[in-house]
Amino acid sequence: MREQFPFFAAHPELTYLDSAATSQKPQAVLAALHDYYVEDNANVHRGLYQLAYATTEKYEAVRQQIAAHIHAARPEEIVYTRSTTDGLNLVAASFGPVVMRPGDEILVSGAEHHSNFIPWQQLAERTGATFVIAPVQADGNTDAAQVAQLISSRTKIVALASVTNVAGGAVAIRPLADRVHANGGFMVVDGAQQIAHLPVDVQAMGADFFAFSGHKMYGPTGIGALYGRYDLLEKMPPVQFGGEMIDTVMDQDTTWAEVPLKFEAGTPNIAGVIGLGAAFDFMATLDLAAVRAHEQALVARLRTGLAAIDGIQLYGDEASIGIVSFNLTGVHPHDVATILDEAQVAVRAGHHCAQPLMARLGVPATVRASVGVYNNEADIDRLIAAVQSARRVFDAVI
Numbered sequence: 001m002r003e004q005f006p007f008f009a010a011h012p013e014l015t016y017l018d019s020a021a022t023s024q025k026p027q028a029v030l031a032a033l034h035d036y037y038v039e040d041n042a043n044v045h046r047g048l049y050q051l052a053y054a055t056t057e058k059y060e061a062v063r064q065q066i067a068a069h070i071h072a073a074r075p076e077e078i079v080y081t082r083s084t085t086d087g088l089n090l091v092a093a094s095f096g097p098v099v100m101r102p103g104d105e106i107l108v109s110g111a112e113h114h115s116n117f118i119p120w121q122q123l124a125e126r127t128g129a130t131f132v133i134a135p136v137q138a139d140g141n142t143d144a145a146q147v148a149q150l151i152s153s154r155t156k157i158v159a160l161a162s163v164t165n166v167a168g169g170a171v172a173i174r175p176l177a178d179r180v181h182a183n184g185g186f187m188v189v190d191g192a193q194q195i196a197h198l199p200v201d202v203q204a205m206g207a208d209f210f211a212f213s214g215h216k217m218y219g220p221t222g223i224g225a226l227y228g229r230y231d232l233l234e235k236m237p238p239v240q241f242g243g244e245m246i247d248t249v250m251d252q253d254t255t256w257a258e259v260p261l262k263f264e265a266g267t268p269n270i271a272g273v274i275g276l277g278a279a280f281d282f283m284a285t286l287d288l289a290a291v292r293a294h295e296q297a298l299v300a301r302l303r304t305g306l307a308a309i310d311g312i313q314l315y316g317d318e319a320s321i322g323i324v325s326f327n328l329t330g331v332h333p334h335d336v337a338t339i340l341d342e343a344q345v346a347v348r349a350g351h352h353c354a355q356p357l358m359a360r361l362g363v364p365a366t367v368r369a370s371v372g373v374y375n376n377e378a379d380i381d382r383l384i385a386a387v388q389s390a391r392r393v394f395d396a397v398i
Contacts, residue, residue, distance in 0.1 A: 002374045004282075006030065015345045015382045020165060020193060020323055020370030022215045025279075029219055032278035036271045044270055045244045045261070059270055062277035063260075069280055070210065071201040072227050079226040079233070079260040080268055084192040085115040087211030087226030088159070090263065091188055092119035094236040095209070095228075096157070099186065102128030104156040107180075109134045109142040109171075110360050111164045114353040116190040120159050129156070136360050140315040140325065141169030147176055156185045162205070163193035166352050166366065167316030168299075168323030170198070177206030186232070192216055196372070197295065197321045199288055202227050214272065218372075219279030223272030226263075233259040240265035291373055295322045298371050298380055305384035309391055315366060325352075325366040328387070331394045333365040339393060340367075343386040 002008050007016070007024040016024065042049075044056040060075075067075040081087040096119075100106070106120045110133050124131035132155075134147040141164055151158060158180045163170050177187040186208040194200060196217035202210045209232075213224040228236075238245055238256055243266040247255040256262040302324045306312045311329035328336050337349035348368045351358045358364060369383055 013344050015379045017369040018348050019372035023218045029278045033275045036274045079263045081224045083224040084211045084213045089119050091209050092123045093239045096123040100127040100129045104129045105154045107132045107158045110136040111142045140167035142171050151179045159188040161190040163321045168320030173205040214276040220272045220275035223269050223276050238262045302380045323370045325368045333367045339390040340386045345386045
């Protein structure tokens with residue numbers, strides 16, 4: 001598996017454990033990007049020549065590919081976006097004002113990434129709705145039981161990550177979706193951390209919207225997708241204008257293209273879409289159950305090794321989806337990450353775009369290690385050894 005990723009040949013000494021931030025790209029994805037620019041470089045939906053038609057067909061075939069992978073009812077339910085962040089902001093900016101009224105409630109967890117927190121916070125402020133934040137568990141994961149208890153007849157939107165980005169906990173979305181649907185509300189899912197690790201069935205989970213990014217699932221940066229139920233997308237106004245999102249433009253009025261094009265203003269990231277299709281092709285070669293077992297074994301090995309080090313505070317649990325966050329008592333996470341970097345171990349340290357969660361955990365930041373299909377036991381052992389070294393360094397200083 002590792003041999004399919006040229007990054008590791010370019011960095012043979014580096015242990016890369018930051019896939020939750022961005023994954024490395026297999027050769028097949030890099031080749032797809034290269035081939036588009038060299039062989040297929042034409043705009044989509046507008047050129048009246050053979051190359052433009054062929055490129056448009058490839059571009060739209062990826063929409064069908066995504067719909068099949070996540071079990072959408074039809075490809076028109078897939079809107080191309082720049083990222084998970086872009087997709088969630090689109091829902092908040094377009095769908096939010098359609099359904100929210102003063103006194104309604106928007107419910108999130110305190111474990112959410114800023115991208116699934118701030119848009120709803122700001123929507124509540126603009127519409128006079130109430131922004132409700134469910135408590136988190138002591139380990140930093142979403143407390144689904146608390147979320148369920150807070151869903152009421154006033155709850156119009158519940159927005160949750162299906163896998164949290166700090167502690168890595170999976171959230172059972174379907175029971176919560178059923179509960180909010182029974183009250184006439186809607187379920188928005190941040191799928192950024194799920195898409196590369198677990199199967200996705202948006203209909204089975206009861207999601208009304210589901211957003212993800214290509215760069216977290218072995219695809220290019222700058223491309224993602226938003227799934228939305230077709231009947232809901234039809235009701236939503238566009239929030240950007242120009243390019244192929246129009247039908248007819250008159251002096252005093254404009255009509256919009258059909259879903260999903262009305263949400264895709266301007267020349268899109270065509271190369272990114274082609275690369276995203278190649279990433280889904282790569283994902284199709286994987287046995288996700290085997291991937292899950294492999295990653296779970298790595299998480300367990302890492303948690304066991306870290307727990308044996310004096311002063312380690314672990315977050316999440318062994319069911320974490322590819323993520324282990326931790327702190328070393330008395331040492332700032334940035335300092336830990338610096339020592340690890342000197343040992344050629346790349347991890348993330350900071351608030352992970354989850355400052356409300358950090359406040360609830362009572363820490364400024366954490367160190368986060370995250371795995372992908374290319375990681376192995378040797379990577380985990382190097383990280384553990386580097387943390388042990390960091391412990392000795394700071395013990396000597398203190």
